Amino acid sequence: MFKVVLFKELNVRSGQTPLRFKVRDDVAGELVFDPGLMVDAASMMAFAQDGSVKPGAKFDAGLKKEIDRYKLVLGEVFLDLLQGGGKIDEDSLKMAVQERLALQENPCARGTSVVERFRSYLEEQKSTGRFSEKMYRESYTLSRKLERFLVIKEMVGLLPEEMTLELVVEYEKFCIDEYLYAYNPKYEHLYPRDYVNNRWWPKKKLQEEPLRKVLIHFHTFWNDLVLYGEIEKSPYEGYVSWMQPKKYKNYVEVMNEPLSITRDEFMKVVSTPVPESMSETKDAFVLQCCLGCRGEDFKQMSLMNIRISEEGIPYIYYVHKAVRKCARNEFKYDIEVPMVKIAFDIALRRKFNFYFGSYSASYNRRIKELLRFCGITREVVVYNSRTGESESLPICEVLSQGHLHQTHMDIIRELECLRGLRGDFNLGARAMVKMKDMPIEEHFKLLNSAFNQRPYRVDHNLNIIEGAPCLPYDPLVYKEQPEKLFGRRTNPYVISELVPMPSVEGKTLERVEVKYGHTLQTPRKLLVLGSQVGDYLATLEDEHRQQVYYGMMLLKILSDFNVTFVNYCKEAIYELRTSLRGYGYSTYFYLNGDSIVLLYACQSEMWRRRKILNDITHIREQRWKHVLGEVEAEDFDGVLDNLYGERGSTKREVYEMRACCSYVSQALRQARLDAGLMQEDIFSKWGHRADCGNLHQAENGIRVLPYKYLERLLEALGLKAIIVRPGLDGWNAISRKRCLEDMLIEIGEPGRGYVKKGRK
Numbered sequence: 001m002f003k004v005v006l007f008k009e010l011n012v013r014s015g016q017t018p019l020r021f022k023v024r025d026d027v028a029g030e031l032v033f034d035p036g037l038m039v040d041a042a043s044m045m046a047f048a049q050d051g052s053v054k055p056g057a058k059f060d061a062g063l064k065k066e067i068d069r070y071k072l073v074l075g076e077v078f079l080d081l082l083q084g085g086g087k088i089d090e091d092s093l094k095m096a097v098q099e100r101l102a103l104q105e106n107p108c109a110r111g112t113s114v115v116e117r118f119r120s121y122l123e124e125q126k127s128t129g130r131f132s133e134k135m136y137r138e139s140y141t142l143s144r145k146l147e148r149f150l151v152i153k154e155m156v157g158l159l160p161e162e163m164t165l166e167l168v169v170e171y172e173k174f175c176i177d178e179y180l181y182a183y184n185p186k187y188e189h190l191y192p193r194d195y196v197n198n199r200w201w202p203k204k205k206l207q208e209e210p211l212r213k214v215l216i217h218f219h220t221f222w223n224d225l226v227l228y229g230e231i232e233k234s235p236y237e238g239y240v241s242w243m244q245p246k247k248y249k250n251y252v253e254v255m256n257e258p259l260s261i262t263r264d265e266f267m268k269v270v271s272t273p274v275p276e277s278m279s280e281t282k283d284a285f286v287l288q289c290c291l292g293c294r295g296e297d298f299k300q301m302s303l304m305n306i307r308i309s310e311e312g313i314p315y316i317y318y319v320h321k322a323v324r325k326c327a328r329n330e331f332k333y334d335i336e337v338p339m340v341k342i343a344f345d346i347a348l349r350r351k352f353n354f355y356f357g358s359y360s361a362s363y364n365r366r367i368k369e370l371l372r373f374c375g376i377t378r379e380v381v382v383y384n385s386r387t388g389e390s391e392s393l394p395i396c397e398v399l400s401q402g403h404l405h406q407t408h409m410d411i412i413r414e415l416e417c418l419r420g421l422r423g424d425f426n427l428g429a430r431a432m433v434k435m436k437d438m439p440i441e442e443h444f445k446l447l448n449s450a451f452n453q454r455p456y457r458v459d460h461n462l463n464i465i466e467g468a469p470c471l472p473y474d475p476l477v478y479k480e481q482p483e484k485l486f487g488r489r490t491n492p493y494v495i496s497e498l499v500p501m502p503s504v505e506g507k508t509l510e511r512v513e514v515k516y517g518h519t520l521q522t523p524r525k526l527l528v529l530g531s532q533v534g535d536y537l538a539t540l541e542d543e544h545r546q547q548v549y550y551g552m553m554l555l556k557i558l559s560d561f562n563v564t565f566v567n568y569c570k571e572a573i574y575e576l577r578t579s580l581r582g583y584g585y586s587t588y589f590y591l592n593g594d595s596i597v598l599l600y601a602c603q604s605e606m607w608r609r610r611k612i613l614n615d616i617t618h619i620r621e622q623r624w625k626h627v628l629g630e631v632e633a634e635d636f637d638g639v640l641d642n643l644y645g646e647r648g649s650t651k652r653e654v655y656e657m658r659a660c661c662s663y664v665s666q667a668l669r670q671a672r673l674d675a676g677l678m679q680e681d682i683f684s685k686w687g688h689r690a691d692c693g694n695l696h697q698a699e700n701g702i703r704v705l706p707y708k709y710l711e712r713l714l715e716a717l718g719l720k721a722i723i724v725r726p727g728l729d730g731w732n733a734i735s736r737k738r739c740l741e742d743m744l745i746e747i748g749e750p751g752r753g754y755v756k757k758g759r760k
Helices: 062-085 092-107 114-127 133-152 165-174 179-183 209-230 263-271 275-291 341-350 361-373 399-418 429-436 440-452 531-537 541-555 617-627 637-644 650-673 678-683 693-697 707-717 738-748
Strands: 003-006 016-018 021-025 027-034 038-040 251-255 306-308 316-322 327-337 379-384 390-393 464-466 494-500 513-516 527-529 567-568 575-579 584-594 596-603 719-725
Touching: 021 062, 027 062, 062 092, 114 133, 114 209, 133 179, 133 209, 165 179, 165 209, 179 738, 251 707, 263 275, 263 399, 275 341, 275 361, 275 399, 316 429, 327 429, 327 440, 379 650, 390 719, 399 440, 440 707, 494 650, 513 707, 527 541, 527 637, 531 541, 531 596, 541 575, 541 584, 541 596, 541 650, 575 617, 575 650, 584 617, 596 617, 637 650, 650 707, 650 738, 678 707, 707 719
Parallel strands: 513 719, 527 596
Antiparallel strands: 003 021, 016 038, 021 027, 251 379, 306 316, 316 327, 379 390, 494 719, 567 575, 575 584, 584 596
């Protein structure tokens, strides 16, 4: 063990004496180090041999600083020499101490350029842990830009003390507009034209806001140089930012305006089908609302947070950390929240693997897009802290993940007509802890009532043992279908609704809107109750019977029955309406789970002029007999499979496309008749003859009408069409890869297809 002490001469009490130190070690012996400094002998009397100040003695503060400095350096240097294993004597010790002191006084060698000094600074910050890997990469990219900037300015080797405020501003503007220099052949040596290095070129103008965040590291670099004493002042002194800062919007709820969605709005979000691109956002939003946790807790959750109670109720357990700023105290709250069925399904399906970036901005932006897509546009009055004024805005533009905890509490209190209670006791972590004191069975019932969910039970392996099973997929997520199929054919569709939309002179209106429903994993089953439906359809002509079968095929694969050819009667009974050449046919059915049960079929002339059948007593009685199990239904899918092929075959796809065309023509023909127009009246508006191409085929059901022709027809009728496509997963798989002509040849109908010129 070594020790560093003062080397004092006891007989010298006045005048000047040298400041010397001794390093005592069992191996190296005693080594004397003389830094060459002369100090007052009277001042040295105040210090003990170990360099500490004697009790009650007056001492020189400057001398004390020098003694501590040399003692520290001697200890570090001697330890390095011992670990190095080399020869240790007074000369080697003195040389090593002088090098260490020179490095401390000037850590950067004289004459180092600003680029080299900036890069060494980045290495120091990274090695000490002050810079993360991402910050280091961003700042090192900034150093490359600085190097190219100095080359272009012909100032290579610029020293840090030579950097001026004007150069700093020019450098910032260079970073934004560097793409202009990259395309200039004059600087080809800085921006290589080969394929590999071309990827790193700046291709467009850099946005100011991302650059502002990176330039903070460059600004800190100059402040640290001043702190180190390498330069006298920073070039940023007197700097006035010329970049326009991003205007952040911070909205705060005002009195009597709870900044949260209501229970009905939440259920609308849950029941709205969304595309695959929004499915992750929807699941995260619904799960966080059901759990009521804050963003920082939600990001750290996993399946390990799920616990099971003795009653078989799953609940989330987590520890919420809260910091009281005024007292700077940290509080920890143990929170337990039962999981309603929809939250449990999402947790098992997603396993809490949600990623929206490192910051909350991306998640907040996606929440706004989700609410806007679901139609949550109720206006609320909020206070804008940036402008200092109250504004009336749609709630979809205001809500963020910071308000989801409030949404959870407001949905619960909406049952008691207490929505909007605020304050830490009613809304903070203590409110969640207070609900923990409630028996978990009562808490579970309360959440089920608030979020409109049914109770269930699970075992300790998270298997549902009571209640609806957990689906491995979300049926309310759909895949967007293309407008065109193989060969530029229009993807078949049916009309969900025709909405009045008068023409506006000089403006082109969007008269076709595509609507998606939930996804069907398998087609619905088709059953028939009794023999009445089959016997009646057998009496029809082949063409008329085929039209009714077309409607049945569509019922099996449509997401829902909100279409023009299906009418809801009452008591869960629907009517399939089919028309052909002035005759109308009604087929009554009801939906039993995933099965369509046919109840009754009848004919009525000109069904468009008659009212819906009001007396359906006998139909209702048949339905209840089947529900109670008094009569059995027979399979009717075999009839369609024998006529049109099995599901997934080429023949079945061809006939499903014809079914779509048939019922689109039925809706358009009915709309024209309701408007009191003839076909000639519509065609004459554009100066065409009555049998012109696609417009004439619209009411004949010969082919799928492209959007542009459908829009022209709707414009003449003053309508807007909301169209839907079958929601069966994988529908039209063959049509997306093969042309219609080849499909017709395969099923033995080559004459029905369109033959290209020059092809036999």
